[in-house]
Amino acid sequence: MSEPTKSDDLVVPAAEPAGPVSLPGQAVGEPSAAAGQEPGEAPAATLTKAPAEAPAQAPAEAPAETTGKPGKPGKADTERVASLWTDAWYDLRRNPLFLIGALLVAFMVALAIAPQLFTGKDPQSAGFCQLADSLKRPSADHWFGFDVQGCDVYTRTVWGARNSIVVGMLTTTLVVLVGGALGLLAGWVGGFWDSLLSRVTEIFFAIPLLLGGMLIMANFQKGNAFTVSMVMAVLGWPQIYRLMRSAVLSNKHNDYVVAAKALGAGTSRILGRHILPNAVAPVIVVSTINLGVYIGAEAALSYLGIGIQSPAISWGLMISDAQARFLSAPHVLLFPAVVLSITVLAFIMLGDAVRDALDPKLR
Amino acid sequence: MGRYVVRRIIQAIPVILGATFLIYALVFLLPGDPITALAGEKRADPTVVAVLQERYHLNDPFFVQYWYYLSHLFTGDFGEDYRGNAVVDVMSAAFPYTINLALTALGIEMAVGVTAGVAAALKRGRFIDNVVMISTLMVISIPVFVIGFVLQLVLGVKLKTDYGFDFFPVSFNEEAGFRSYLMPAYVLASTSLAYVARLTRASLIEVMRADYVRTAVAKGLSPFRVVVRHGLRNALIPIVTFLGMDLGGLMGGAVITEGIFNIPGVGHQLFQSVYLRERTIVVGIVSALVLVYLFANLVVDLLYAVLDPRIRYE
Numbered sequence: 001m002s003e004p005t006k007s008d009d010l011v012v013p014a015a016e017p018a019g020p021v022s023l024p025g026q027a028v029g030e031p032s033a034a035a036g037q038e039p040g041e042a043p044a045a046t047l048t049k050a051p052a053e054a055p056a057q058a059p060a061e062a063p064a065e066t067t068g069k070p071g072k073p074g075k076a077d078t079e080r081v082a083s084l085w086t087d088a089w090y091d092l093r094r095n096p097l098f099l100i101g102a103l104l105v106a107f108m109v110a111l112a113i114a115p116q117l118f119t120g121k122d123p124q125s126a127g128f129c130q131l132a133d134s135l136k137r138p139s140a141d142h143w144f145g146f147d148v149q150g151c152d153v154y155t156r157t158v159w160g161a162r163n164s165i166v167v168g169m170l171t172t173t174l175v176v177l178v179g180g181a182l183g184l185l186a187g188w189v190g191g192f193w194d195s196l197l198s199r200v201t202e203i204f205f206a207i208p209l210l211l212g213g214m215l216i217m218a219n220f221q222k223g224n225a226f227t228v229s230m231v232m233a234v235l236g237w238p239q240i241y242r243l244m245r246s247a248v249l250s251n252k253h254n255d256y257v258v259a260a261k262a263l264g265a266g267t268s269r270i271l272g273r274h275i276l277p278n279a280v281a282p283v284i285v286v287s288t289i290n291l292g293v294y295i296g297a298e299a300a301l302s303y304l305g306i307g308i309q310s311p312a313i314s315w316g317l318m319i320s321d322a323q324a325r326f327l328s329a330p331h332v333l334l335f336p337a338v339v340l341s342i343t344v345l346a347f348i349m350l351g352d353a354v355r356d357a358l359d360p361k362l363r
Numbered sequence: 364m365g366r367y368v369v370r371r372i373i374q375a376i377p378v379i380l381g382a383t384f385l386i387y388a389l390v391f392l393l394p395g396d397p398i399t400a401l402a403g404e405k406r407a408d409p410t411v412v413a414v415l416q417e418r419y420h421l422n423d424p425f426f427v428q429y430w431y432y433l434s435h436l437f438t439g440d441f442g443e444d445y446r447g448n449a450v451v452d453v454m455s456a457a458f459p460y461t462i463n464l465a466l467t468a469l470g471i472e473m474a475v476g477v478t479a480g481v482a483a484a485l486k487r488g489r490f491i492d493n494v495v496m497i498s499t500l501m502v503i504s505i506p507v508f509v510i511g512f513v514l515q516l517v518l519g520v521k522l523k524t525d526y527g528f529d530f531f532p533v534s535f536n537e538e539a540g541f542r543s544y545l546m547p548a549y550v551l552a553s554t555s556l557a558y559v560a561r562l563t564r565a566s567l568i569e570v571m572r573a574d575y576v577r578t579a580v581a582k583g584l585s586p587f588r589v590v591v592r593h594g595l596r597n598a599l600i601p602i603v604t605f606l607g608m609d610l611g612g613l614m615g616g617a618v619i620t621e622g623i624f625n626i627p628g629v630g631h632q633l634f635q636s637v638y639l640r641e642r643t644i645v646v647g648i649v650s651a652l653v654l655v656y657l658f659a660n661l662v663v664d665l666l667y668a669v670l671d672p673r674i675r676y677e
Contacts, residue, residue: 211633323508
């Protein structure tokens with residue numbers, strides 16, 4: 001998987017500013033930012049490797065690309081080999097799976113940031129739930145019907161997005177930071193720390209996520225999005241740790257690292273410039289897929305009654321409340337369940353698409 | 364081989380110790396007093412509370428309590444819960460249900476998952492492949508409890524009321540025997556089943572490109588033999604790895620499935636024990652699950668040598 005980046009590293013040292021570090025950052029930022037972009041619309045990344053497929057685009061894009069790089073005018077389009085990231089971005093823009101996933105994720109994030117845009121009502125306001133409406137079926141005015149307390153299911157589902165998205169993002173961020181840092185430490189320093197941390201991860205791997213989550217969450221009287229994220233991060237970091245550690249170990253003794261060391265590069269420079277870029281790809285793929293998995297796990301914990309607690313709104317909690325009357329009023333359970341599934345699906349699709357794009361073996 | 368097994372067992376000891384310590388610490392941190400929980404709504408008699416606290420070493424510091432627990436554990440004694448029942452009895456009452464459930468789920472995973480994966484791999488890019496890829500993606504995204512409710516409604520209720528076909532009990536029913544496990548096991552297996560199908564597909568596609576498969580085809584073997592003996596056997600290693608890792612997850616994941624279908628297994632017991640602050644039961648069950656996980660991983664590693672004769676253990 002690391003081949004293209006490796007060759008990139010070997011080419012680049014002559015021209016400092018175009019180092020591989022800037023590339024991953026750039027490419028990673030783009031997919032989400034340009035979620036709604038048409039496949040034909042040219043983004044900033046150049047695609048010098050595929051001139052046959054995009055002959056008209058390449059010249060038009062090249063100037064835009066080179067202006068971003070001081071000290072290398074005009075040389076870029078002849079000298080630069082398409083990196084793993086530009087290649088991956090080229091693939092992604094043409095992958096319907098990615099486009100659908102990205103659109104759905106963008107929509108869910110919009111729901112989480114500004115639920116007011118999608119519904120005029122506030123589920124926490126007084127008089128929102130009218131018992132007279134209890135279990136009413138979906139109608140033109142109330143698309144998802146009413147739950148047993150007479151609350152509008154549509155409004156609650158819209159407002160419930162926030163907790164799910166926050167838990168997913170926060171858990172993933174924590175897991176990547178903690179697992180990534182420890183993996184880097186274990187792989188680079190090795191010796192005692194490596195053995196210790198690896199034994200600790202074995203212990204964590206032996207405890208299933210749901211069981212461990214149940215045990216820890218039972219300690220919190222009032223679970224909320226923050227506590228749930230913390231607990232899942234505590235249980236989830238070993239996965240990223242292993243990825244990061246193996247990426248460091250497999251690159252540590254490569255020629256370009258030895259060369260960088262011989263040239264007098266410091267630890268932080270070697271890690272940042274030569275080791276991390278090679279570890280970023282698998283971490284992004286696994287994290288994206290896991291984001292969906294964490295959202296599902298939050299729903300499972302809330303469903304068990306030990307995750308997010310009422311009056312906060314969580315899809316898992318809504319499903320749990322609706323299960324007793326599933327036979328007579330299935331809509332109360334099914335609408336939040338469908339939205340939850342679509343959210344998880346969106347992240348998994350996104351992760352799948354990114355993996356296909358980043359894995360040169362599948363091309 | 365024998366020495367390898369011994370070495371693996373010795374390596375597993377720190378993991379077991381670490382896991383029990385972690386679990387014990389977590390359970391110990393649980394707020395609330397187990398003796399108060401035992402008395403329920405009534406106020407407990409202070410002398411009884413004092414006696415019970417003394418008996419279960421509740422007034423000792425954490426490490427002393429852990430030491431008591433551990434030293435008993437080494438003699439095979441899992442201790443007793445706060446009602447005086449031996450934890451071993453509680454576990455041996457609950458484990459058979461969960462083992463049946465998890466093994467049925469594992470069987471379904473292997474049968475359905477591997478078949479779907481092989482079908483998708485052999486017809487890559489065709490209709491059946493797309494069906495498998497899309498349906499597995501959907502199954503992975505739908506939460507297990509939703510799959511459980513919907514199947515319970517469709518197979519357990521609608522099938523009976525609308526079509527008069529009474530095969531799947533709505534809720535666990537001991538007298539129905541194996542039939543009772545089918546639906547819960549399918550629900551429990553659903554997510555992993557989807558992963559197995561995708562893994563089999565990816566692995567088999569890779570293997571079918573290998574030289575030895577081309578040789579097998581060239582020497583005129585039947586397509587079935589080529590796929591099963593030369594393709595699948597070599598493709599199985601990642602699948603077996605996944606299944607081994609998954610067995611522990613299946614038994615742990617049974618908390619939800621057992622709740623939906625009212626199965627009095629380990630997950631059910633564990634969930635109750637967390638609420639009743641029954642520390643010894645929780646630690647006992649989770650430690651047993653950790654053992655199952657480690658044992659399954661050992662079996663998987665030994666299976667590698669069976670699947671691929673090039674792998675030898677010294």
